[in-house]
Amino acid sequence: xxxxxxxxxxxxxxxxxxxxxxxxxxxxxxxxxxxxxxxxxxxxxxxxxxxxxxxxxxxxxxxxxxxxxxxxxxxxxxxxxxxxxxxxxxxxxxxxxxxxxxxxxxxxxxxxxxxxxxxxxxxxxxxxxxxxxxxxxxxxxxxxxxxxxxxxxxxxxxxxxxxxxxxxxxxxxxxxxxxxxxxxxxxxxxxxxxxxxxxxxxxxxxxxxxxxxxxxxxxxxxxxxxxxxxxxxxxxxxxxxxxxxxxxxxxxxxxxxxxxxxxxxxxxxxxxxxxxxxxxxxxxxxxxxxxxxxxxx
Amino acid sequence: xxxxxxxxxxxxxxxxxxxxxxxxxxxxxxxxxxxxxxxxxxxxxxxxxxxxxxxxxxxxxxxxxxxxxxxxxxxxxxxxxxxxx
Numbered sequence: 371x372x373x374x375x376x377x378x379x380x381x382x383x384x385x386x387x388x389x390x391x392x393x394x395x396x397x398x399x400x401x402x403x404x405x406x407x408x409x410x411x412x413x414x415x416x417x418x419x420x421x422x423x424x425x426x427x428x429x430x431x432x433x434x435x436x437x438x439x440x441x442x443x444x445x446x447x448x449x450x451x452x453x454x455x456x457x458x459x460x461x462x463x464x465x466x467x468x469x470x471x472x473x474x475x476x477x478x479x480x481x482x483x484x485x486x487x488x489x490x491x492x493x494x495x496x497x498x499x500x501x502x503x504x505x506x507x508x509x510x511x512x513x514x515x516x517x518x519x520x521x522x523x524x525x526x527x528x529x530x531x532x533x534x535x536x537x538x539x540x541x542x543x544x545x546x547x548x549x550x551x552x553x554x555x556x557x558x559x560x561x562x563x564x565x566x567x568x569x570x571x572x573x574x575x576x577x578x579x580x581x582x583x584x585x586x587x588x589x590x591x592x593x594x595x596x597x598x599x600x601x602x603x604x605x606x607x608x609x610x611x612x613x614x615x616x617x618x619x620x621x622x623x624x625x626x627x628x629x630x631x632x633x634x635x636x637x638x639x640x641x642x643x644x645x646x647x648x649x650x651x652x653x654x655x656x657x658x659x660x661x662x663x664x665x666x667x
Numbered sequence: 668x669x670x671x672x673x674x675x676x677x678x679x680x681x682x683x684x685x686x687x688x689x690x691x692x693x694x695x696x697x698x699x700x701x702x703x704x705x706x707x708x709x710x711x712x713x714x715x716x717x718x719x720x721x722x723x724x725x726x727x728x729x730x731x732x733x734x735x736x737x738x739x740x741x742x743x744x745x746x747x748x749x750x751x752x
Contacts, residue, residue: 402710408703452710459711466691469698473689489702493710503707514703525693595696602692612696644689650697654704 402450403494404428406441406475407487407648408504408511414483415439418475425471433497435504438511441475441485442500450493459491480648484519486511487650514653521590522619522646526581526629527598529640530574531607532567571610574639577632578611581641584632588625589615593651607640614651622646 404425409415411434424430424443432439448454458464472490479485494500504511550558582592598609617625626643633641 405705450710455711465695469691469694470688472698473694487697487702489704490698491711492702492705495708495710499708503705506707507705523697525696593701595700598692598696602695614697614701644693647689647697650701653702 400447401444401496402447403433403497403500404443404445404450405488405492405494405500406430406443406472407479407485408438408440408515409479409483409485410512410515411435411437411439412483415441415479415485417482418478423478424475425468430475433500433504435501436508438504438508440500440504441479442497445493455491455493476648476650484515485648486514486518487648487653518616518649518652520619521616521649521652522622523649523651524615524617524622524625524646525595525642525644526585526611526613526615526633527609527642527644528574528578528581528611528633529607529642530567530570530610531638531640532570570638573636574610577636577639577641580632581629582613584628585615585617585625588621588628589617591616591652595651614647616649616652619646 406424411432415432418441419429419431421429425445426449428443428445430441430443433442449458458468469490476485476487480487494503593614595612595614597612603609615625629641629643633639
């Protein structure tokens with residue numbers, strides 16, 4: 371038997387009925403709807419619905435409308451209302467947890483069919499908000515899914531890693547220049563290092579250009595992300611280019627080979643390919659109903 | 668070190684679950700600046716999420732105008748195909 375303290379002036383029986391209704395219907399004041407992504411309502415995504423697997427272990431279900439489905443979880447407002455959500459996003463462990471859960475659902479959908487991933491923390495007040503959104507952007511979503519179908523996103527990052535570079539040839543010049551004061555020698559050394567580093571950055575920029583040209587025919591679109599720095603980057607060296615490419619799934623091997631050929635063999639410069647990703651970087655804009663990303667040419 | 672996926676055109680769900688987890692920074696690149704941005708009765712607006720990105724800059728340290736990249740001089744300006752969406 372459900373318990374309630376909301377008896378107010380009503381009879382106990384009425385209160386019990388109301389309490390049961392509240393539990394069953396999950397009134398919108400207590401629940402929110404977290405949306406992961408959008409796909410076609412053709413049954414392909416149906417296996418994703420099930421217990422657990424969503425943010426904070428909530429169930430994942432499909433909301434269908436107008437030939438489209440949204441992958442959603444019903445989540446408590448206590449955790450996904452504006453303030454708790456904002457606090458969570460500003461706290462790295464909470465952000466990571468949310469990001470990985472969001473990605474897990476999108477990635478599972480992406481493994482099956484075309485999916486339009488949504489920005490992290492897309493939360494509607496109720497399911498009517500979700501169906502309304504599906505209807506309002508139906509044309510744009512359908513076009514996007516058609517455009518993205520059969521494509522994967524691949525990340526290409528270029529790093530400068532001075533430690534992996536051989537000493538600059540000018541190093542030897544220092545010996546022939548006669549005795550110098552320690553301060554002067556220090557400044558000369560700094561200058562050489564700086565020049566060596568600048569050479570490396572120039573080389574990395576050249577590699578970036580070579581990679582861009584090498585994949586021009588294979589990639590359908592590209593987006594430049596901000597370069598990665600700081601403790602989260604966790605990579606050796608300095609990230610000088612961080613791009614995403616939309617590539618036909620059946621051309622992924624060719625793309626990787628092209629990047630490898632164009633990006634390897636330069637001392638002190640490293641190129642890394644990540645993915646395949648769901649097309650996160652090519653999912654906007656949708657409100658205009660046009661294509662996301664930009665065509666390479 | 669990244670997942671090497673055999674190119675079969677489709678990827679079974681289990682294939683990539685078995686690989687190493689994706690780097691958080693690569694994920695945040697995509698989830699905080701990518702993904703379709705929707706409107707309507709949303710709990711949190713995109714502007715708020717952008718604020719979050721800025722608040723996290725101490726950790727993520729994305730390059731900004733106040734914090735220019737040291738290689739900015741060397742970077743060639745011509746990549747018209749790479750306008751951020």
